Amino acid sequence: MSDGALSGVRDAVPMVVGILPFGLIFGTLAGPAGLPPWATLAMSALVYAGSAQFIAVTLLAAGASVPVILATTLIVNLRHMLYSATMSPHVSGLPRAWRAFLGFFLTDEAFALIYNRFSSPRGSVDRPRYYLGVALTLFLAWTGSTAVGVLLGNIVPGIQHWGLEFAMVASFVGIVVPQLKNRAQIGAALTAGIVALLAHGLPYQLGLMVAALTAVAVGVVLERPAEEAA
Amino acid sequence: MSTVLLLAGMAGITYALRVCFWFGAGEGLPAWFKRTLHYVPVAVLTAIIVPAVLLKDGAFDLDIHNARLAGALATGFIVWRFKHLLAGIGGGLLVFVLWRWLSPLLMS
Numbered sequence: 001m002s003d004g005a006l007s008g009v010r011d012a013v014p015m016v017v018g019i020l021p022f023g024l025i026f027g028t029l030a031g032p033a034g035l036p037p038w039a040t041l042a043m044s045a046l047v048y049a050g051s052a053q054f055i056a057v058t059l060l061a062a063g064a065s066v067p068v069i070l071a072t073t074l075i076v077n078l079r080h081m082l083y084s085a086t087m088s089p090h091v092s093g094l095p096r097a098w099r100a101f102l103g104f105f106l107t108d109e110a111f112a113l114i115y116n117r118f119s120s121p122r123g124s125v126d127r128p129r130y131y132l133g134v135a136l137t138l139f140l141a142w143t144g145s146t147a148v149g150v151l152l153g154n155i156v157p158g159i160q161h162w163g164l165e166f167a168m169v170a171s172f173v174g175i176v177v178p179q180l181k182n183r184a185q186i187g188a189a190l191t192a193g194i195v196a197l198l199a200h201g202l203p204y205q206l207g208l209m210v211a212a213l214t215a216v217a218v219g220v221v222l223e224r225p226a227e228e229a230a
Numbered sequence: 231m232s233t234v235l236l237l238a239g240m241a242g243i244t245y246a247l248r249v250c251f252w253f254g255a256g257e258g259l260p261a262w263f264k265r266t267l268h269y270v271p272v273a274v275l276t277a278i279i280v281p282a283v284l285l286k287d288g289a290f291d292l293d294i295h296n297a298r299l300a301g302a303l304a305t306g307f308i309v310w311r312f313k314h315l316l317a318g319i320g321g322g323l324l325v326f327v328l329w330r331w332l333s334p335l336l337m338s
Contacts, residue, residue: 103249219269
């Protein structure tokens with residue numbers, strides 16, 4: 001039997017454990033931030049990008065306008081271009097319609113699993129089926145846990161005062177800390193923090209964008225001397 | 231209406247970024263652009279974290295009762311020391327909740 005969809009599902013299960021709590025929290029927080037239940041579900045099902053969704057909801061709660069949230073989405077999701085470029089040789093043999101469909105599911109987790117499998121020496125795999133197995137498993141986990149979160153938010157009174165919004169901040173801290181392993185990343189983080197504080201009063205929540213762009217520039221500049229020394 | 235616009239825009243932008251190289255759009259990313267992308271997560275997330283933790287209603291909130299600061303430091307420490315994301319988030323949440331509850335009682 002060829003290694004196909006089931007094998008993709010199996011590989012995706014450990015990732016599901018990590019996805020469920022975030023979907024739950026997102027579903028619970030989106031309501032108090034101003035998204036109606038249908039829009040919360042639609043965001044998980046149609047945008048399907050966890051960190052961008054969390055940031056969008058944070059910005060929405062702070063009163064940011066749609067163009068600012070869209071621009072932030074663009075910056076936050078730029079990394080998907082990297083996945084797209086890296087995966088491109090592995091999917092170039094598929095029919096256009098398949099590529100158009102499967103591309104939608106290329107999240108961080110899906111990329112990690114699928115790219116790993118496609119470039120592994122572990123025998124052949126039915127590529128579209130394996131991809132589909134991973135993609136649908138992760139997609140169901142994210143949308144399903146969002147739906148449960150929306151329900152919990154409506155059923156449990158006062159859940160928005162439990163401090164779940166802090167879970168979002170904590171998850172961002174947890175993502176940032178392991179990346180601070182060279183002076184360029186540390187410099188970028190320091191810059192982002194300081195500029196974000198200084199620019200906090202800017203209208204339309206533009207401070208976030210100003211801080212992020214400045215910090216990226218500082219990171220790139222700090223990287224150069226280390227490279228020449230190496 | 232603006233909600234529909236928000237959803238459509240976010241979905242369109244994200245989808246376009248995911249499939250851009252699958253339909254013959256160029257030969258891949260230039261090296262400088264890939265280097266730049268390395269700094270995007272740290273830059274964006276830190277720019278969200280720092281004001282969320284240190285400010286309250288637009289002013290500095292640097293006293294012992296700041297539970298968000300305590301929780302964030304706890305998460306950072308756990309993730310740095312034990313390299314476990316979910317444990318870090320859980321631990322940070324616990325510190326946050328306990329701190330918010332206990333600090334007014336113990337240190338008033």
